[in-house]
Amino acid sequence: VSGAVPAGGLEKSAGSGSGENKGGKKADDKNVAVFGHLYGQQRRTTVAGAGKEVHPAVLALGLQMRDYVVCGSSARCVATLLAFKRVIEAYTTPMGTSLPRHLTTYLSHQITYLSTCRPLSISQGNAIRALKLAISSIDPSTPEAEAKAFLGEFIDSFIREKITVADQVIASSAAQKIQDGDVIVTFAGSSIVKQTLLLAHKQGKKFRVSIIDSRPLFEGKSLARTLANAGLDVQYSLVHGISHAIKAASKVFLGAHAMTSNGRLYSRVGTALVAMSAKERAGGVEVPVIVCCETVKFTDRVALDSIVVNEIADADELITAEPMQQLTGLPDPAAVTVSTADAKKGGSGGGGGKSAAAAAAAAANAAAESNTLAQNVSSPLTGWKESANLQLLNIMYDVTPAEYVDMVVTEMGSLPPSAVPIVHRMSTNL
Structure with a gap:
């Protein structure tokens, strides 16, 4: 998935050129x-x-x-x-x-x-x-x-x-597979999955939706907002909470960027993790994985992994644009300790009231100063290009093996992943 990748295999080149990384060579060292x-x-x-x-x-x-x-x-x-x-x-x-x-x-x-x-x-x-x-x-x-x-x-x-x-045809067909009491898990913000869920809700079916999302696009936020405004029961979580989100799942609905001729799903990075988690869920109960995909997204290309063919986005997209804010505003522990000690000392003497008030004021000032500093914390990845042993990888897609996909719903009907090349040949010859 997208994130920070340690130097690993580039350790030799990064180490040998640590003092000479200038211009183009320095840029190349930041490539995974x-x-x-x-x-x-x-x-x-x-x-x-x-x-x-x-x-x-x-x-x-x-x-x-x-x-x-x-x-x-x-x-x-x-x-x-x-x-x-x-x-x-x-x-x-x-x-x-x-x-x-x-x-x-x-x-x-x-x-x-x-x-x-x-x-x-x-x-x-x-x-x-x-x-x-x-x-x-x-x-x-x-x-x-x-x-x-x-x-x-x-x-x-x-x-x-x-x-x-x-x-419309795909949404109508996929909505028939949703039953009352289902917990539907989906990833990111597929438009066809959104249509399917809204149609099933319009038909009066009672079900819950669990949306799993990931950085840096957060496409699931828009989907969660749309479904919640329509009256659906929605749960939103990031991809690192997938083990919890998948526990109660009864079906998984996924969108597609493409379906390859060997039946593999090429979609937003993180999709493969969701599909595999559904099949390898603790307890041995497999969750059906249903892909909604138009035939215009079928291709005669073959994908074996997500390394040979993929799309690299700008690594700076992984850096938070706005500074992080600490909502608790905890004061500096050292300032609190000193203030407490002063208060105890003052309380044992004659001018205990004034000392206690001064200590309380000092603690409040320290807390306010700490809160101000905490609100302006920059992203840990800021200035990552200056770190010699750090590369950022922001890939757009991954490949889900055909054995982790139970059904592909298209406008020509529901079919197994192995039938993708046949349907693609039929649709292109029409």
Whole structure:
């Protein structure tokens, strides 16, 4: 999971260059060796350097994706298609060429920019592939206005069939698996799981939801707030309390970033821990793990672990942005000890009242000063780049083995993980 990783395998390089770590070498020493192949081009921070061909809607979307304003896999897919729809509407075919031949190249500039802001999701890749296929199917002699109208209708139809209606079908099917008295455990903030739980609650079923969340995105907070406002009984805990949260669980519902062709679930980091904890729960009672996933997230790629293919986010995201606050405001123990001793000494003498009052005032001042200092405590990870033997790892996804997933609920029905490649082949051939 995301967190601090000791130097370990990098001990030799960190030790040998402790006095010479300058510039690029120092930056390389902060990369975790096992994931070294994932440290490529840094995410774009501004629109500076973007090509003049990039549409303003795509420029804005890229920054929204980078800042996690548009975060989920489905949300990024829909936002990308809608941005491309605006690109197509504003597009004009240059003289001497045709729309099917030139538009694909023009869209490539938009795709390249988005990938520099954040790596594209599986659903984004599948949607872009379908859009390019639709563009290539247009007859070059078709009038530009007619071709653009066709592509606009194709994008709307793709979003409606592959995302909107698919989510409704999946939520309806998954809600049938929730019974009265169930304790549903979920991780982070999947939109399709949210729809499922809200639909089951609307159907009058009485159940409790336990949301497990993790740093640094805390996606489960939004889900917990939405479900609580809708009237559901919600429990919220962080991933380090999973052993307690999973004890009473009767079912686990998980969202997906992608389902690979070998039946493995590729999702937000921490998902594998939740699924494995459900299967290895103390007492020997296995908890069913149900994954809700649209077929647009299926891929023919194979994932064996979360090391070869993953996404590395900025390590500074793990550092708390706001200073920690100590709510107790305990005074300095040394000041309290001295004040108590002075009070006892004063009490045994003649001016005991004044001494006791002065001691109490000193203790109050010390407590106030201690409370002020406690409220401005900085994060322990502040300045981590200056520590020679510390690296931070902030990966985005992990891989859950197929044997820890009981069922995958899709718009084509409920199926075992082993059937993912068959359904993917069927959905891409339609």
